[in-house]
């Protein structure tokens with residue numbers, strides 16, 4: 001673990017003390033603090049105004065009961081969260097996660113990351129995150145609808161197009177956003193399109209939003225490869241997960257000439273030497289709402305399905321050039337990183353939020369692997385959400401080509417901002433440092449301008 005600068009250590013200690021047991025939040029905060037010592041000593045005005053202390057304390061945290069009735073008529077109770085972290089740059093913006101592992105610490109880590117990520121996009125959006133410990137898996141559409149309606153019956157009073165704009169994340173896709181928007185519209189009697197993003201194309205959604213996070217992470221990896229005169233052409237790639245981000249990362253890798261030889265879900269791994277059959281995978285995951293084991297079943301002998309397997313161990317027996325972790329936090333540890341390095345990995349771009357443990361990041365950095373942290377590499381999703389808000393505000397809808405071009409420009413801009421900031425601090429190629437500092441200074445400067453609020 002890198003030693004923290006003496007200027008920031010006491011502030012970090014206070015974060016630990018104020019937020020006991022929230023280990024993911026501690027991990028996310030520590031990673032940012034490791035980059036900020038030099039910024040604080042170079043710009044004493046940030047310390048004088050206690051910017052770092054303030055940035056670690058969410059502006060508002062909402063926790064609420066979500067009662068609903070299942071298909072058997074039984075009352076179920078879940079817990080809902082919305083953490084409105086920082087609105088220095090615009091309305092709070094960030095997704096909702098529905099997963100049984102969700103607790104306040106998950107939402108705070110995601111909200112904290114979101115503040116810096118959103119700043120990095122250069123767009124006028126603050127940072128927030130929300131969700132519930134509700135598990136949509138195995139629930140009927142009617143149950144998901146009743147849950148979403150109950151969740152929104154509380155959430156609606158806290159959100160709005162100028163206040164807080166939620167979107168999807170793990171467990172929240174187009175179906176859930178539809179039910180949530182419907183209930184918001186009904187309660188408020190307003191067609192306030194820009195109150196949620198990730199909407200259906202026919203009712204205010206943006207083309208490319210579904211693809212944006214996976215496409216963006218792949219474009220970021222491509223930009224990193226270009227700095228070494230390389231590209232995706234002919235590359236062997238592992239993409240963890242098989243949800244929204246993973247599916248479109250696979251698609252973009254294939255468009256750029258790479259071959260995805262493995263993907264996963266929480267119960268297994270597929271090793272597909274001839275390349276993942278994306279059409280089949282999308283049919284199974286997006287249309288049938290099936291499991292990766294179903295994909296393997298239809299694919300037959302062409303794929304090797306490993307129940308309970310670890311996707312990164314594929315690199316122990318075959319060459320892997322690029323890794324795109326697109327499932328969940330802390331899914332890639334130090335040993336996995338060592339396996340990838342031994343397998344020849346050149347670049348890693350995080351489609352998920354904080355998928356690599358601090359040990360893994362150290363292994364990649366020491367081995368000279370190009371490493372794009374989530375808050376830079378997966379910012380394409382939220383950036384396209386901001387484009388969706390722009391379209392809603394002007395009651396317009398843009399073509400796929402135009403929106404994709406905007407996404408590409410934004411991802412290239414984020415890459416450039418990270419690289420230039422890393423150069424400025426004499427650490428060329430350190431995208432972690434570049435992302436943290438570039439994101440922090442944009443938010444910090446706005447906070448300074450507003451005074452102590």
Ligand code: NDP
Pocket residue numbers: 168169170171172213241242243244245246264265266267326327328329331351352353378379381382
């Ligand atoms: P989805 O719910 O669509 O897919 C998540 C995928 O990750 C599934 O394959 C799921 O497997 C797997 N997964 C989830 N939890 C675990 C776990 N505990 N262990 C192993 N595998 C797991 O979510 P998204 O694709 O939207 O999100 C993936 C990641 O990307 C998250 O970290 C999210 O925060 C991040 N992200 C998403 C954005 C977006 O626009 N959607 C934007 C920016 C970041 P299974 O189905 O078996 O649970």
